[in-house]
Amino acid sequence: MRILHTADLHLGRQFNGLPLEADHDAILGQILDALVSRDADVLVIAGDIFDRAAPPAPAVRQFNAFLSQVASQTRAAVVMIAGNHDSGDRIAAMSVMTDTRRALIRGVISASEMPLVLKDAAGPVAFTGLPFAYEHAARECFSDDSLQSPEDVLRAQITSARSHLPEGARWVAVAHAFVAGASNSESERPLTRAGGIETVSTEVFNGAHYVALGHLHRPQEVGAPHIRYSGSPLAFGFDEADCEKSMSLVELDAGGQTTVEEIPFAPLRRVRVLKGTHAELLQAPPSGDFIKAILTDEAPVIDGMKRLREVFPNACELVYERHQRAPEMKSASYTVAAADPVTVMGDFLELVRGGRLSEAELKVLGAALERLRMKEDAQ
Numbered sequence: 043m044r045i046l047h048t049a050d051l052h053l054g055r056q057f058n059g060l061p062l063e064a065d066h067d068a069i070l071g072q073i074l075d076a077l078v079s080r081d082a083d084v085l086v087i088a089g090d091i092f093d094r095a096a097p098p099a100p101a102v103r104q105f106n107a108f109l110s111q112v113a114s115q116t117r118a119a120v121v122m123i124a125g126n127h128d129s130g131d132r133i134a135a136m137s138v139m140t141d142t143r144r145a146l147i148r149g150v151i152s153a154s155e156m157p158l159v160l161k162d163a164a165g166p167v168a169f170t171g172l173p174f175a176y177e178h179a180a181r182e183c184f185s186d187d188s189l190q191s192p193e194d195v196l197r198a199q200i201t202s203a204r205s206h207l208p209e210g211a212r213w214v215a216v217a218h219a220f221v222a223g224a225s226n227s228e229s230e231r232p233l234t235r236a237g238g239i240e241t242v243s244t245e246v247f248n249g250a251h252y253v254a255l256g257h258l259h260r261p262q263e264v265g266a267p268h269i270r271y272s273g274s275p276l277a278f279g280f281d282e283a284d285c286e287k288s289m290s291l292v293e294l295d296a297g298g299q300t301t302v303e304e305i306p307f308a309p310l311r312r313v314r315v316l317k318g319t320h321a322e323l324l325q326a327p328p329s330g331d332f333i334k335a336i337l338t339d340e341a342p343v344i345d346g347m348k349r350l351r352e353v354f355p356n357a358c359e360l361v362y363e364r365h366q367r368a369p370e371m372k373s374a375s376y377t378v379a380a381a382d383p384v385t386v387m388g389d390f391l392e393l394v395r396g397g398r399l400s401e402a403e404l405k406v407l408g409a410a411l412e413r414l415r416m417k418e419d420a421q
Contacts, residue, residue, distance in 0.1 A: 043083045043084065043160070043162045043167050043293075043294045044080060044081065044082045044083050044084070044291065044292070044293055044294075045082065045083065045084045045086055045214065045252070045254070045291070045292040045293075045294060046073070046076055046077055046080065046082040046084070046085050046086065046118070046289060046290070046291055046292075047086045047088065047254045047270070047272045047289065047290040047291075047292055048073060048085075048086070048087055048088070048272045048275060048289040048290070049086075049087060049088035049089055049090065049125075049218075049254075049255070049256030049257070049271070049272050049273070049274065050088075050089070050090040050125070050256050050257065050259055050272075050273070050274035050275075051066065051069070051070075051087065051090065051091050051092075051105075051274070051275060052090055052092070052093040052127065052274065052276070052278065053066055053091060053092050053093065053097060053101040053104055053105055054092050054093045054094065054097040054098045054100075054101030055093035055278065057278065057313075057332055057358070058332070058358040058359070059411050060332070060356060060358070062276065063100055063101075063104065064310060065276055065309060065310045065311055066101075066104060066276070067104065068308075068309065068310045069275040069276060069307060069309065070104070070105075070108045072275075072289075072307055072308065073085070073108075073275075073289060074108070074111055074112065074115065074116070076289060076291070076305055077112065077115075077116045077118050078115060078116055080291055080305075081117075082116070082118050082291070083117075083118060083119065083160065083162070084118055084119045084120070084121060084160065084169065084214075085112060085116075085118045085119070085120050085121070085122075086121045086122070086169075086214075086216055086254045087120070087121075087122035087123075087256075088122075088123060088125070088216050088217065088218055088254050088255055088256030088257075088272065089122075089123050089124060089125025089126070089127075089128065089173070089174055089217075089218030089256035089257065090125030090126070090127045090128060090218065090256055090257065090274075091105060091122065091124070091125070091128055091133065092105070092127060092128055092129075092132075093127055094127055095127070095128065095129035095132070096129065097132075109136075113144075119144045119145060119146075119158065119160060119169075120144070120145045120146070120147070121145075121146045121147075121158060121169045121171050121214075121216055122146075122147055122148070122171065122216075123147075123148045123149070123171045123172060123173040123174070123216055123217070123218060123256075124148065124149040124150070124173040124174055124218070125174050125218040125256055125257060126174045126218065126231060126233055126257070127231065128149070128174075129149075130149040130150040130151070130173055130174075130175070131149060131150060132149065133147065133148070133149030133173070134147070134148070134149030134150045135149070136149070137149070142158075145158070146158035146169055146171050147171075148171035148172070148173045149173055150173060150175075151173055151175035151179055151180055151183045151195075151199065152183065152202075153183050153184055153202060154202060154206070155170055155171075155172065155199055155202040155203035155206060156206050157169055157170045157203065157206060157207060157208075157213075158171075159208055159211065163296075164212075164295070164296030165210065165211070165212075165296075166208050166210070166211040166212070167211060167212045167213075167214060167294065168207050168208055168211040168212070168213050168214070169214045169216065170203040170207075170213065170214070170215045170216065171216045172196065172199045172200070172203065172215065172216060172217045172218075173218070174218040174219075174233070174257075175195055175199075176195075177189050177190060177191065177192070177194065177195055180194070180195040180198060180199075184198050186198065190238075191234075191238060191239055191240075192219060192220070192233050192234065192239075192240050192241075192242055193239075193241070193242040193243065193246060196217060196219060196242050196246050197246055199217075200215070200246055200247065203215065204249065212251045212294060212298045213249060213250050213251050213252075213298075214250065214251065214252045214253075214254065214294070215247055215250040215252075215253050215254070216253075216254045216255075216256075217247075217253065217254075217255055217256070218255070218256040218257050219233070219242050219255065219257055220233055220240050220241045220242065220257055220258065221241065221242055221243075221244060221255060221264045221265065221269065222241040222242065222243055222244070222264075222265075223244075223264050223265060224258050224262060224264040224271065225258070225260050225262060226258050226259075226260075227258065227259045227260060227278070227279055227281055227282050227285075228279045228281045229259060229278035229279040229281075229282070230257065230258060230259060233257070244264065244265030244266065244269055247269060250268070251268060251294060251298035251299075251300065252268050252270075252292055252294060252300050253268060253269040253270065254270065254272070254290075254292075255269065255270060255271045255272075256271070256272070257271070258271045258273070259273050259274040259277075259278065259282060259285075260273050260282070260285050261273035261285075261286075261287070261288050261290065261304060263302075267300065267302070268300045270290060270292075270302060272288070272289055272290045273285070273287060273288065274287065275287055275289070275307050275309075276307075276309055277309075277312070277313040279313070280313060280315055280332075280334045280358075280359065282313060283312075283313045283314055283315045283334075286304075286306055287306065287307040287309065288304040288305055288306045288307060289304075289305050289307065290302050290303070290304060290305075291303040291304075291305055310330075311330050311331050311332055311356060312331045312332070313331070313332045314329075314331050314332070314333055314334070315333075315334045315335075315336065316333055316334070316335050316336070317335075317336040317338065317363070318336075318337070318338055319337065319338050319339050320335075320337050320339055320343040320346055320349070320350070323335055323337075323350060323353070324349065324350070324352075324353055326353060326354075328353050328354070329353075329354055330354075330355060330356055331354070331356060332356050332357075332358055333350075333354040333356065333357040333358065333359075334357075334358060334359040334360075334361070335350055335354075335357060335359065335360045335361070336361055336362075336363050336366070337360065337361070337362050337363065338362075338363050339362065340364070342362075346360055347360045
């Protein structure tokens with residue numbers, strides 16, 4: 043059975059205030075092309091379909107159009123779950139009146155984790171989708187006040203899932219989690235609301251023949267070759283500039299063994315870090331990529347960013363090498379996110395008023411940030 047594993051689309055996200063709708067269109071097209079060209083049996087999306095619980099309308103339309111194309115142009119079944127950025131209820135609503143023989147869409151945690159069972163020449167393959175849930179929701183769902191951590195939540199979900207597996211079936215588990223030993227990025231939001239240990243051990247997934255993970259943005263295996271993050275299709279921070287983004291084509295054989303092929307994405311705009319004198323960078327080939335410039339000039343450059351954007355219109359950051367401090371020690375379990383301003387404001391308002399920015403507020407905030415950026419450039 044061929045499984046195309048991806049995750050962390052983050053539709054509706056911006057990069058330093060710059061929209062990514064066209065970039066996401068290109069990525070979704072490449073996923074569709076891979077489903078067709080590799081004749082995949084299943085598409086797995088392991089959470090964070092949208093960037094926030096109330097995504098902008100264009101992002102919702104974009105994803106709906108993509109799912110329609112998957113349904114009409116491929117024979118692939120779809121298994122997808124809500125991540126920590128998603129609204130579980132919104133994702134769950136997508137499952138209404140879907141063909142349950144061809145789709146498993148899991149948005150809200152359940153005490154009864156029923157699988158989607160597909161068959162190949164070797165017999166049944168059971169797919170379990172485990173949507174992300176915070177501890178308070180899991181305690182209510184399972185009537186168990188002892189659930190105090192993300193690992194506790196996943197263990198409860200997995201225990202339920204195992205009880206519903208057909209005898210002799212190969213098992214694919216889909217989850218959104220931070221598995222201990224994996225490498226994170228700056229753009230990921232923590233999975234605990236008030237600190238605490240957010241990592242889970244690989245032992246939680248004992249018995250699964252393949253574990254399709256979401257949340258961490260770098261493609262990687264963790265603990266064993268069959269426990270894998272596909273990573274995000276796009277880079278969302280300059281710390282990911284060195285990361286080759288890909289989707290994972292997983293072949294599951296009759297004995298439950300897996301082989302994985304990484305299919306690279308070709309983004310419209312890459313994330314790059316350029317280093318040199320200002321004059322040297324101005325001589326580089328023009329590009330629409332997202333650029334962070336590290337200047338080696340000893341003296342400040344007048345209108346440095348403004349002139350740089352004549353060559354790189356999507357330049358986002360300009361720093362001087364001499365001003366950069368030694369990197370601080372980072373926690374093994376969580377790196378403080380260098381989020382874009384819109385994300386920071388959304389998180390703050392969610393805490394203060396219980397709701398995120400509306401589309402109208404996003405436009406006002408984006409315009410204000412652009413005016414500030416232009417003012418800084420002028421200075």
